[in-house]
Amino acid sequence: MAKYIGKRLLYMLISLWLIITATFFFMRIAPGNPFTSEKQLPPEIEANLNAHYGLDKPWYAQYGDYLLKVVKWDFGPSFKYKSQTVNDLISEGFPVSFILGMEAILLAVAFGLILGIIAALKHNKWQDYTAMIIAVAGISVPSFIMATFLQYFLAIKMGIFPVARFETFMHTVLPALALASTPMAFIARLTRSSMLEVMSNDYIKTAKAKGLSQGVITVKHAIRNALLPVVTYMGPLTAGILTGSFVIERIFGIPGLGAHFVTSITNRDYTVIMGVTVFYSIILLASILLVDIAYGIIDPRIKLAGGKKGE
Amino acid sequence: MKKRLSIFFSMLLVLSMFLAACGGKDGADSGEKGGDKDAGKSDVPQELSVNINTEPPSLHPGLAKDATSGTVLRQTFEGLTRIGEDGQPHEAAAEKIDISEDQKVYTFTLRDATWSNGDPVTAKDFEYAWKWALDPNNQSEYAYQLYYIKGAEDANLNGGSIDDVGVVAKDDKTLEVTLANPTPFFLELTAFYTYLPINSKIAEANPDWANDAGENYTSNGPFVMTEWSHSDKILLEKNEKYWDADTVKLTNIEMIMINDPNTELSMFDNGELDWAGAPTGALPTDAMQALKDEGRLVTKSIAGIYNYKFNTTEGPTANANIRKALAHAINRQEVIDNILQGEQLPAMGIVPPSMFPENEKGYFPDNDVEAAKEFLQKGLEELGYKDPSELPAIVLSYNTSEAHQKIAQAIQDMWKKNLGIEVTLENQEWAVYLDKVHSLDYQVARMGWLGDFNDAINFLEMYRDADGGNNDTGWESKEFQDLLATSATEGDHDARQQMLKDAEAVFMDDMPVLPIYFYTNNWVQADNLKDVVVSGLGDVQYKWAHFE
Numbered sequence: 001m002a003k004y005i006g007k008r009l010l011y012m013l014i015s016l017w018l019i020i021t022a023t024f025f026f027m028r029i030a031p032g033n034p035f036t037s038e039k040q041l042p043p044e045i046e047a048n049l050n051a052h053y054g055l056d057k058p059w060y061a062q063y064g065d066y067l068l069k070v071v072k073w074d075f076g077p078s079f080k081y082k083s084q085t086v087n088d089l090i091s092e093g094f095p096v097s098f099i100l101g102m103e104a105i106l107l108a109v110a111f112g113l114i115l116g117i118i119a120a121l122k123h124n125k126w127q128d129y130t131a132m133i134i135a136v137a138g139i140s141v142p143s144f145i146m147a148t149f150l151q152y153f154l155a156i157k158m159g160i161f162p163v164a165r166f167e168t169f170m171h172t173v174l175p176a177l178a179l180a181s182t183p184m185a186f187i188a189r190l191t192r193s194s195m196l197e198v199m200s201n202d203y204i205k206t207a208k209a210k211g212l213s214q215g216v217i218t219v220k221h222a223i224r225n226a227l228l229p230v231v232t233y234m235g236p237l238t239a240g241i242l243t244g245s246f247v248i249e250r251i252f253g254i255p256g257l258g259a260h261f262v263t264s265i266t267n268r269d270y271t272v273i274m275g276v277t278v279f280y281s282i283i284l285l286a287s288i289l290l291v292d293i294a295y296g297i298i299d300p301r302i303k304l305a306g307g308k309k310g311e
Numbered sequence: 312m313k314k315r316l317s318i319f320f321s322m323l324l325v326l327s328m329f330l331a332a333c334g335g336k337d338g339a340d341s342g343e344k345g346g347d348k349d350a351g352k353s354d355v356p357q358e359l360s361v362n363i364n365t366e367p368p369s370l371h372p373g374l375a376k377d378a379t380s381g382t383v384l385r386q387t388f389e390g391l392t393r394i395g396e397d398g399q400p401h402e403a404a405a406e407k408i409d410i411s412e413d414q415k416v417y418t419f420t421l422r423d424a425t426w427s428n429g430d431p432v433t434a435k436d437f438e439y440a441w442k443w444a445l446d447p448n449n450q451s452e453y454a455y456q457l458y459y460i461k462g463a464e465d466a467n468l469n470g471g472s473i474d475d476v477g478v479v480a481k482d483d484k485t486l487e488v489t490l491a492n493p494t495p496f497f498l499e500l501t502a503f504y505t506y507l508p509i510n511s512k513i514a515e516a517n518p519d520w521a522n523d524a525g526e527n528y529t530s531n532g533p534f535v536m537t538e539w540s541h542s543d544k545i546l547l548e549k550n551e552k553y554w555d556a557d558t559v560k561l562t563n564i565e566m567i568m569i570n571d572p573n574t575e576l577s578m579f580d581n582g583e584l585d586w587a588g589a590p591t592g593a594l595p596t597d598a599m600q601a602l603k604d605e606g607r608l609v610t611k612s613i614a615g616i617y618n619y620k621f622n623t624t625e626g627p628t629a630n631a632n633i634r635k636a637l638a639h640a641i642n643r644q645e646v647i648d649n650i651l652q653g654e655q656l657p658a659m660g661i662v663p664p665s666m667f668p669e670n671e672k673g674y675f676p677d678n679d680v681e682a683a684k685e686f687l688q689k690g691l692e693e694l695g696y697k698d699p700s701e702l703p704a705i706v707l708s709y710n711t712s713e714a715h716q717k718i719a720q721a722i723q724d725m726w727k728k729n730l731g732i733e734v735t736l737e738n739q740e741w742a743v744y745l746d747k748v749h750s751l752d753y754q755v756a757r758m759g760w761l762g763d764f765n766d767a768i769n770f771l772e773m774y775r776d777a778d779g780g781n782n783d784t785g786w787e788s789k790e791f792q793d794l795l796a797t798s799a800t801e802g803d804h805d806a807r808q809q810m811l812k813d814a815e816a817v818f819m820d821d822m823p824v825l826p827i828y829f830y831t832n833n834w835v836q837a838d839n840l841k842d843v844v845v846s847g848l849g850d851v852q853y854k855w856a857h858f859e
Binding site (some may be wrong): 030031032033035036037038039040041042043044045048049052080081082083084088089092093148151152155156159162163164165166250251252253255259266267268 | 366368369370371374447450452454455467468469521522523540541542543567568569570571573574577578580581583740741742743745746747749758759760780781
């Protein structure tokens with residue numbers, strides 16, 4: 001196991017290096033620079049700024065410097081936000097996105113699993129159809145429509161929740177719901193189809209023949225195997241949701257990390273682009289690793305480290 | 312029965328885990344943040360809540376270069392002058408201003424005032440702040456605002472000595488400023504944020520003083536910043552040490568950062584904001600008509616222009632008559648009424664009416680299709696074409712945005728219908744777009760311009776040199792240059808004004824830029840909120856604001 005994880009960590013480092021390299025060069029190829037603005041700067045001042053931020057050095061020197069800084073976990077100052085470094089931006093924005101993301105993931109997983117399991121157990125009955133209508137709606141309604149819809153009815157019309165911002169728990173409910181709706185629907189559909197598949201397996205029939213109750217069969221035998229596709233989906237989902245959504249954060253005025261992924265590119269804020277990309281990649285790669293480890297725990301037939309025993 | 316129960320319990324378990332997670336957070340949060348919000352709400356009367364859209368990039372007066380930072384600085388700092396409710400500059404940190412005969416030497420006598428930490432505000436604080444911005448090592452992108460001072464441009468760009476800059480603190484209370492040229496609008500400039508003072512004691516000891524609220528962030532204006540929660544909100548409190556504290560009625564200002572017009576309006580309707588829309592935020596275009604019908608929309612024109620620039624160096628737009636034909640053939644009022652819906656003013660000149668009142672009419676009538684056709688005919692003859700259809704298609708570029716696109720489509724249609732000219736549209740992401748426009752890689756391109764201070768030179772001087780940073784058209788005229796040059800040394804206000812008008816006439820006669828409309832600010836505000844002052848430049852001040 002340790003050997004396996006060690007090997008995976010090494011691959012992760014290589015992937016990270018590839019991502020950094022690709023982002024670094026694509027970013028530089030894009031026209032414009034951090035000082036591009038409607039009111040153009042005198043060339044002398046721009047030269048001065050370039051020198052200050054090291055943008056006047058040859059590309060390989062800048063690239064080398066940057067790699068060194070990433071190793072030291074120092075992403076440098078933001079070009080646009082003079083009062084903050086990229087590390088500040090991440091350490092202030094990420095906790096906010098993380099809390100919101102965790103809420104959304106819990107919602108999505110809890111309700112997605114419940115809907116999916118009910119739908120599978122009551123296959124082709126009204127419960128199934130109801131659950132799947134909810135799921136189809138959840139998948140097809142984009143999150144920004146869902147957000148506006150929730151905001152309009154629950155906050156403005158009914159006044160149960162505040163319209164926007166990130167202050168108390170009540171403020172987090174609507175954005176978490178909006179964020180959760182699509183993944184919840186997705187999880188419900190995944191669970192339903194894999195449950196249906198598993199339920200028709202021989203071992204479930206054996207369990208039934210043994211006289212085990214429906215509850216024991218579902219919880220002990222079926223759900224465990226039916227979870228695999230959901231777990232696979234959880235990897236990228238977690239990374240995506242925990243680092244924040246641009247659209248949801250914008251609509252609800254949440255000071256998370258999501259906005260930086262988009263605005264940093266518009267601003268050509270080189271250091272922020274790199275910083276959030278590296279950060280996101282690390283979270284993504286880590287969650288993929290966790291998913292792979294989780295496979296082994298959920299289904300011992302999947303061998304991680306060349307182990308000998310199947311089931 | 313047992314089966315059912317086990318399913319029920321397993322689901323209950325999942326659900327309770329979720330609820331437990333939420334519950335914990337609820338308690339923690341309402342304890343911290345909910346508490347002080349409620350406390351704030353209890354003295355409702357003089358608490359203002361506004362949206363400033365985005366995180367201010369810098370609250371250092373020498374580094375700020377954008378409207379959002381300017382909005383915060385205008386409330387927290389006090390310059391030598393401040394633009395008053397009447398739109399004119401008045402003595403502020405300076406109590407007396409003496410101007411020499413040749414209008415080149417300004418002597419400011421400072422009033423007794425202190426910084427929010429109790430340090431006295433001295434002439435040295437101004438000298439320090441201005442020289443700090445001019446020092447090339449400090450990377451101030453707005454330092455050029457100080458170039459009116461003698462030696463400033465030299466020190467900032469050409470390695471001149473910072474000691475030769477014409478600003479001297481004669482003693483603690485006297486600041487002597489020597490200008491390069493008589494500058495009739497200099498007292499407007501001293502109210503601008505690049506001219507604000509910095510507490511030199513603090514700044515010298517701690518170069519990062521402006522990065523966060525706290526004891527280092529000292530200011531001398533009507534309000535002090537007590538909290539700066541990045542990308543979330545800024546809290547201001549009345550500055551009891553402010554020299555004119557009796558005038559200031561608001562006790563607290565909460566500036567939140569919501570970058571979505573729909574959310575902003577919803578929060579306003581829900582009573583969570585006292586103001587929605589310009590100048591600090593924005594209203595959704597779809598809501599304009601409804602707000603107007605309800606009589607809630609407030610509209611005020613500001614000094615800013617939305618225009619199409621022509622590439623005068625190549626292609627059909629190098630021909631002045633073609634440019635004029637295009638300029639005459641659009642119906643600006645229709646664009647305003649159907650697309651913008653914000654009561655903007657059709658622009659048939661380039662200097663906003665707040666500076667040149669006669670520009671409400673402009674140099675030619677809006678939608679003058681007959682004249683347009685004549686110009687087109689002349690232009691075609693000069694270029695050797697018989698028919699407009701022979702003209703190569705004109706490419707109209709804009710940066711990607713729904714509003715720009717709608718305007719471009721309307722104008723494309725007008726040019727096609729009125730002149731028979733084919734137009735293709737092209738849009739690019741903002742930075743890519745700017746790069747292309749600045750390097751003259753376009754034919755017709757959308758641009759906007761907002762004045763920094765209340766003087767026509769703001770809208771003219773960028774077209775002085777073809778290679779000037781913001782010209783973007785490749786246009787240059789000796790006559791125009793001469794008029795601007797003589798106006799710079801002219802001390803008499805009316806004579807100077809006339810020269811600038813003549814320069815604009817020269818410009819309009821060649822039409823390197825097609826004016827479309829002058830900007831307006833549109834907003835809604837709480838009924839009992841009074842005396843928020845929005846200047847002709849679109850700058851907002853809360854110094855006099857109060858709730859009734």
